[in-house]
Amino acid sequence: MAAETGTPTTLTLKSNDDELFSVAESAAILSVTIRNMVEDGCAGGVIPLDNVDGKTLASVITYMNGISAIPADEEKKKSYRDKFLSDKDFETLADMVLAANYLNMSCLMDAVSAKIAQVMEKKSVGWVRRKFGIENDYTPEEEAAVKEEHKWTFEGVETDDDN
Amino acid sequence: MKTAKREDGSNSVDKISELPEGILQGIFSLLSQEEAVRTSVLSKSWRNIWCTRPNLDLSDVTFKGNKQHFLSVVNTALELYRDQRLCVDEFRLCISVGHSDHEIFYLLEKWVRTLTNMSVKKFCLRNSSKDRNGLVELPPVVLGAESLQHLHVENFMLNRKAIRRLVIFKHLRSLRLDGVSISDEIFKKIISRCPLVENICVDECIGLGKIELNNLLNLKNFYFSDMDDEHICTIEIHAPYSLETIHILEGDIWFHKGAEFRNLNSLNLIGVKSSFHHLSSCKFPVLETFGIRDCDGLKEIQLFIDAPKIRSFDYCGEFVPSISIATTSSKWSSDINLWFRHSSDASTLYFLKLKELLKSLSQSEISLSFLSNYMNTDMAHVFPENNQGQEIDDGDDQFRKLWKRDLEQASLEIKKKTGGEEEKEEWRTITLSELQNYDVDSKKECHHVSLSELLWYHQEIDKKGCHHMSLSDDQERERIFTRFALKWRQDEN
Known part of the structure; x- marks a missing residue:
């Protein structure tokens, strides 16, 4: 008290x-x-x-x-x-x-x-994965499909160098 | 738990995907829509995390892609929320809808229905179309969304058809109509279904002739603005007890005789056309901020404001008004901005009126500015005794003569602003040596500056300050503002 x-x-x-x-x-x-x-x-x-x-x-x-x-x-x-x-x-x-x-x-x-x-903010997917320790469990095809679905969100973002 | 190699080579746990939903929601609500959706590419467990975001904010103005794509993005997003039984609290949509966009109308209806089922709280619907064939009707479902707490509609037509499904908005606290075409009757109907509304904003709407605010016991903030010079809208407020803020831009407002604005904290009247006869009889027991600008109704009257708690009073206009404020406030300020259109404005009568005004406000800290937009307005004419700031005998200073009895001290204050950055430099008194820096023409040694000289400096610095006042190279884009600080003698009687 x-x-x-x-x-x-x-x-x-x-x-x-x-x-x-x-x-x-x-x-x-x-x-x-x-x-x-x-x-x-x-x-x-x-x-x-x-x-x-x-x-x-x-x-x-x-x-x-x-x-x-x-x-x-x-x-x-x-x-x-x-x-x-x-x-x-x-x-x-x-x-x-x-x-x-x-x-x-x-x-x-x-x-x-x-x-x-x-x-x-404004970070590439690869960067966020590395930084946050996120394992990419998509197959390349799946990832491409998700990216395509939301491709409008990828404008003006840092480009990935390694994925 | 999922692990992955981190930058430093250590294995770490994917902590963010493990965060409780409430926390993720908080984080996602701070991201833009794009940022939030983009996280779906991170990994499978991230695929739909962005949907925990309680707000959806989509605009076809910033959208990178074609219209069809935009529609499908909005549609998919809403379906995703719906299928996962997630809620959208706030939905903001900016979309271009023309008269022939039947598909969009169909989708809008569908989306609003989905949102209504999710009990959406905030809804903002803006039409970005610049269709000159007139505004399109607001889909009737919008005014049927009972759960709404905030509604913002922009660039739509609100007619009989649009209010066909009008419900009683039991939760609505804010209503904002922006660039909407609406008649008095429809407006009245909508307002009468918003019993608990606290904020009403009517911004540049078309078709309104009279707004009556009746029976709105919770109304706190009322904002009205109109740019239509031909049709002036009259605003009448009955029982204004709950109002805290009134802001009227280009409208008419009728004050009832003796009305008591018990909770009004801020009153702003800009370009109001009506006469203010009854304003003097109104009571403003808690009014702190009072601004009045370009109101012709002030011309013929003596305005008296009963505002014991006033903190700041602002006036801006082409003529010197007659205003006095009755207050018990010990510290308050007046900001008076007077426009000079012609040099003939500066008659003796003008200065007598100004003297009266300043005297009636002398209990406050006064800031007085003379504004002039016209390059050909020559202050030397305005102050005929002023010889471009040279060889002025203080004793001949007509300005000073007028005020000599009341004015104890006058000083010129300066404020600098650099580049695009909003620097918060305070006003400070300019020093004599500094003054010489600005005095390009006469490099005389000055030890004493007369009031008219100060006025001349004020004008000169203002002129130069707005262009290029390069004191040195790194201050190239500096803007300089000056003003007077006048100290009045305390009334000894």
Whole structure:
């Protein structure tokens, strides 16, 4: 529960690979899932987060701390989010969007979704496959047929070099 | 789970295809239609993921391919959604339909029916045809789509036939009619079936003579614009309590005597033809933004606005109006833009009226601009005592004489804009040394600048700033704007 003294309360979060993290309650309650636990009084001990691994949780906590340190200024928050996501590879982004979904953090979720959409924009099919680790299980004939069906969507796109 | 070799050679899991549908929907709704559909080529599991996108947005204007192909793309997309029992929340379609396009009419009917079955919420139908044989009828099914929350129709004819299946739109919050041909009667009928509508936008429609807004208890935003000079549409608003924004461009609006606009936050009247006699008796308890531009009805009257919460007032026109605003607001601004058509505009009476106006607005932070489009308008005539900015004796400054008692300080402010980028440079006071940079003709040392000199600079910089004000090479495309900041003496009485 909220501290009556002036000292900030810290929560302990546990990832699904048993890593423990402490984080200030004020930052952690950006997650509606965690906030509900705090409000219900079940945040006393360790909070297990069964759907988030340690690497992702560390990243999410960095974000929580960073964004909650910024006062109510949407522009500054946005630029922090942009910077925070700028060096993340696709796999991390996918993990983060899942974590944000599980933790019910709409601001992170929207930002990561926008980032993924932005990464995909104007990219060739081959590029997206490589980047996202997608195996092409079409036969060449099938692929050609799908391409033909949607050929109007292939204008002005980077051409594939290797597929 | 599917794995594939990644760029760095490691095996990784195809995470994105594994994302829950809700998340994928979010991502796909941020992609354009093309981007979304294109992902179907990635792999088998991706083939129809794009259909999780709740919005379809197709336009034959940007479509690369022929018309038949476009029709089949729209048709296939809708069938795919339908067959997988997926929903389209938002459907935007821009299509060229002429009078003889029977196939398209048939398809439109079919599509709208499919969408209605999916409980579509937002529907935007635009006709991109420039058919000079007049507008084509809106397929009647459109006004039968009960689930709609937003409806936007552009370039169609709404006649009796088009409203044959008109339902009561229990959920409709926004109605936008753009370039639509519609009579008063039909408009009235449609509006009467939208009991909960919050936003109405009537943009350059043809055939309207009078709009009455009645019994719309939720109406918040009303936008009207018309470019037809011959037929002026009159707008009458009864019980305007819920309205928050009114924007009228080239129409007539009748204000009822003593009407109380309880929630009106923003009022914009542009090119409104009617007289504003009753406006002075209306009450605007929460009005913050008030703009009035090129309204001839202001000419003969003294307008009084009761707006205790005003924050910004804008006026633009060819004549100096008589306007006062009663307010308790401690910080508000007035932006006055006056057009000079002829140098004879600048009579003593003109300046007396201007003085009156500025005085009545003196509780606000005033920005005053003189605008002139005419290259032959010579400011030297407008301010006859102005000798092209040279050798001006401040004491002879007629302008200053007029205002001497009230004006404490005048300064010229400058703002620069570079290239195509919208840079947000703030207005700042120009310095004397900077002023000399712009003074191409007279390179005199100046320590004090008179008001008329400032006016001259204002005019000169404006002229040059709009062309090529090359201070140095890298500032080639810089535009410079200037304005006056006037500080008034506080009334000591």
